[in-house]
Amino acid sequence: AAGVIQSPRHLIKEKRETATLKCYPIPRHDTVYWYQQGPGQDPQFLISFYEKMQSDKGSIPDRFSAQQFSDYHSELNMSSLELGDSALYFCASSLEGADTGELFFGEGSRLTVL
């Protein structure tokens, strides 16, 4: 079965640069979530989108922005990168209104800021 696809899987950037992560949800899923996971930490919720509209906002820095497009894929844009932004970024998708509230996670994009 198709899973959540994230790209790139690995990304290395310098401080103050910009990075964009992409997420392709499971077909027919209409909700996308972004999480940030630091080394040895739990995933922290950043932001979510339902039907291309922002539905919930977590601890996303002002330097970050995200959107969901008409084909339901989502992009997380990160500017003025800082060393502390180095982390695994997970995208998850779900089908709103499904019997279960299960979130399906992608394999993550590892961002390293030097």
Added chain:
Amino acid sequence: GENVEQHPSTLSVQEGDSAVIKCTYSDSASNYFPWYKQELGKGPQLIIDIRSNVGEKKDQRIAVTLNKTAKHFSLHITETQPEDSAVYFCAASVTMYSGGGADGLTFGKGTHLIIQP
């Protein structure tokens, strides 16, 4: 906002024994409690979940219990096997069945489960 506490942070059990991980949550509006297993370098994978209208759910060697009054829920793994070694996260959220949006999950800090051969 929601706050999820998870204990213990590390749990080492002998193969074949049972493992129990406990979580508490703060927001009485939370109604969905999933448990995720995360292996090194991979994304979290759902292993079992429970809703607030159910007190217990079981799936083979895995069971979850929920006490809404006390706001705590637990994961029970019986007959542990080496492949159960991983980091386990509990989480809580408010799910909207009528559509119109979804709240993100709030995760606990995770439990590193080690199965000793």
